[in-house]
Amino acid sequence: MQALAELQRFTPFKALAGDSQTLLAQGLVTKQCGSADMALHKGQPVSGAYVVLAGRLRVFSLSPNGTEATLYFIDPGETCVLALNCLFNDLLYPAWVQAETPSTIALIPGAVYRRLFEREPAIQNLTVHTLSTLVFRLMSELELVHSSHHKQRLANFILMQSASDGVLHMTQQQLAQHLGTTREVVARLLQEFVARGWVSTRRGAIAIKDLFGLRELVSPGAS
Amino acid sequence: MQALAELQRFTPFKALAGDSQTLLAQGLVTKQCGSADMALHKGQPVSGAYVVLAGRLRVFSLSPNGTEATLYFIDPGETCVLALNCLFNDLLYPAWVQAETPSTIALIPGAVYRRLFEREPAIQNLTVHTLSTLVFRLMSELELVHSSHHKQRLANFILMQSASDGVLHMTQQQLAQHLGTTREVVARLLQEFVARGWVSTRRGAIAIKDLFGLRELVSPGAS
DNA sequence: GGGCTTCAGTAGCAAAAGCTACACAGTGCG
DNA sequence: CGCACTGTGTAGCTTTTGCTACTGAAGCCC
Incomplete structure (x- = not known):
């Protein structure tokens, strides 16, 4: 069979x-x-x-x-x-x-x-x-x-779920749903990430620019 | 042995x-x-x-x-x-x-x-x-x-953990730790519960006065 | 009773998150 | 090209939560 x-x-x-x-x-x-x-x-x-x-x-x-x-x-x-x-x-x-x-x-x-x-x-x-x-x-x-803010959870999710080329193909709406929050929160946080040069955003995808920046946010000091 | x-x-x-x-x-x-x-x-x-x-x-x-x-x-x-x-x-x-x-x-x-x-x-x-x-x-x-506020979680915790006589022997500090929040938040919420006549508080314990009020908060409409 | 410790009640402020609303960019289609 | 649709970037406001700080009450030991 x-x-x-x-x-x-x-x-x-x-x-x-x-x-x-x-x-x-x-x-x-x-x-x-x-x-x-x-x-x-x-x-x-x-x-x-x-x-x-x-x-x-x-x-x-x-x-x-x-x-x-x-x-x-x-x-x-x-x-x-x-x-x-x-x-x-x-x-x-x-x-x-x-x-x-x-x-x-x-x-x-x-x-x-x-x-x-x-x-x-x-x-x-x-x-x-x-x-x-x-x-x-x-x-x-x-x-x-319960140990981290949405900021950390978002960073973590991007790190864990992005493809091997460091790009996460997902709309902000979907991202928000995965994290159990709203699109605006995701947009606001991403905006901060972009400002710090950690990621770049485009329609339907997010690209990681600074892996270590994100990692540092997720687990501070664990370099 | x-x-x-x-x-x-x-x-x-x-x-x-x-x-x-x-x-x-x-x-x-x-x-x-x-x-x-x-x-x-x-x-x-x-x-x-x-x-x-x-x-x-x-x-x-x-x-x-x-x-x-x-x-x-x-x-x-x-x-x-x-x-x-x-x-x-x-x-x-x-x-x-x-x-x-x-x-x-x-x-x-x-x-x-x-x-x-x-x-x-x-x-x-x-x-x-x-x-x-x-x-x-x-x-x-x-x-x-992630589906409920501290208010609901607190009500739920009181309902689940109270002894059969409807009294929960626990300080607000301990309660806060169980829920992963702070004492002030618990105090603030309890204050509201007391105002609605759902519970009464005393040093080191909380007594349920209105079971159905609490239940209604935890799962609205489930009578 | 006096003094000490623990717990509860409150207030005020700051940070985070949620909601509503809107302008604009990108994509696809006729 | 014009149009519709979807996704993104912002803004402003409210609610919730967290943090600091102080006051007063309850219990305990001497």
Whole structure:
């Protein structure tokens, strides 16, 4: 099957025993998401484990007043841990998931995943490791949120998310949404960054000019 | 052994196979913490899994500018998940842990815990479940932080942490630390709550007078 | 009771963030 | 070219939060 072959490009699924492979193949479904499609809604019951095969998903929370904030991204080969979480605890999904770019997602039904978990050490490790990673990301995010101003968070976001050429292709509106703030705040802060010669802005993108200036702002003294 | 007996009061450790019991008994260490003692420092390497036997631990993060914020609490029978997390990923501990009340902690060495994890389904489930719970708590906390003002967070904290008689025994300074803000802000907000007849304040404690008023503030319209 | 420490209540000011509003630049299209 | 649409740069104002400082009240020890 096509989907199974795709899935087996990624480590933990390569090493499964023969009958586990069959089990996996039986229930596997793939799902295509166009850019900006919602993959999962908040409050939706979770039917299985999600593994991203291609593209990129964005997990974010949406507050009553309309501001959203990105929690983290899921890249190919990674699984959506929140879904795992819900799977093992019978919870409703606690956030929103949207495709950043057109994406392909493999969906392993809950029952199948649980059986795999019982018998395959590789899946056990994958599960624990994935959960751990998420915990770590959330901790970092949480620490970041209440230990720093928007100024620092913006600098950090630019540093972390810019492509290897130091350019971040994103409108200020999107940037504001990722940080859970408004466009004006982003514009004001960027204006200051530009004045200091740290970045340059143009329509739809931001280019880093002084990496160390930004770094110094994010973690002062850590040179 | 005393410590083992203590540990076995809690579910997953009751159901272990005989040889697992022996394994567990070999490496088990207990640790006493007085009130406000630090159980774990940030950046400290983690030597094993922590299970709280008695008392209560507080996990919090500390930002460069000195403000701290409570991430969550660990009650008897629960394990410190962050420690588990570090254990499986060889990470340094990412936060601080302090005893809220005098506490007893059982420490299961890393190697022992990993072997238990491999062979005991009960421990596997415990691990996954504990991690999941933490993920959920962190998600909620993160959502709360950036979707609501201090006013709402304070109301929420009072509702969640007050004893069954509706009284929260805590100074305003401590309250401010839990929320990652300052005493003045807490005092100002409480003043407003008092004016609306929602709570009454006295030295070292806050008493809830109008549960529904507070609830309405936390989640408007949810009656 | 007197003196000390801790906690609570207030005030005033400065910084940060959010909201509304508008002018202008860039892009695409007929 | 003119037009519409989207993204950016500003401005002014309000609310929230943070910081400094002082006063008074509650509890504790001698």
